[in-house]
Amino acid sequence: MFEDNMSRYADIINLPRPRSNHKPMSMHDRAAQFSPFSALTGLDDELAETARIVDSKIEISEDRAADLDEKIQFLIENASEHPEIEAEYFVPDKLKEGGAYKTVKGCFKRVDDETHDVILMDGTVIPAEGLFSINGKIFEEM
Numbered sequence: 001m002f003e004d005n006m007s008r009y010a011d012i013i014n015l016p017r018p019r020s021n022h023k024p025m026s027m028h029d030r031a032a033q034f035s036p037f038s039a040l041t042g043l044d045d046e047l048a049e050t051a052r053i054v055d056s057k058i059e060i061s062e063d064r065a066a067d068l069d070e071k072i073q074f075l076i077e078n079a080s081e082h083p084e085i086e087a088e089y090f091v092p093d094k095l096k097e098g099g100a101y102k103t104v105k106g107c108f109k110r111v112d113d114e115t116h117d118v119i120l121m122d123g124t125v126i127p128a129e130g131l132f133s134i135n136g137k138i139f140e141e142m
Contacts, residue, residue: 054098057090060132071134072118075108082107082121083138090130101132 060068075083085108092099106120116128 049095052096054093054096055090055100056098057092057130058132064133068131068134071139072111074139075118075134076111078138079108079110081138082109083136084108085120085134085136085138087118087126087131087135088133089126090132091127092130 075085084105086103086105088101088103090099091102104120104124104126106122106124109119109121111118112125118126118128118131118134120126
């Protein structure tokens, strides 16, 4: 049986090995063919996003709202002094319902006439709708 196969290929058995016209592949490219891959691309990111915890926005009471209004009015009246304040406000999350509370310190500059946002000297904008608290030494005078 082996000799039958040999006789079938007798015309090509002694020919030189065929050579490719293509340039040999680099070891790096050859290894890349066998590198592992993730069939579930993006799954890790999605799981991390799902596990990320956000805070719910706290609805402020009427008393707290009145206190904030009073403090903002006092800041407007004393804007020329650029008092240092610390404000806590809610920042909505861009990807899911909820968000986070952020605290910033800075010198008061003004309140925007249209949006009522508090603006600090360094350009930080504190959204009026998310404002939770304002503190500072200037309020000791109130």
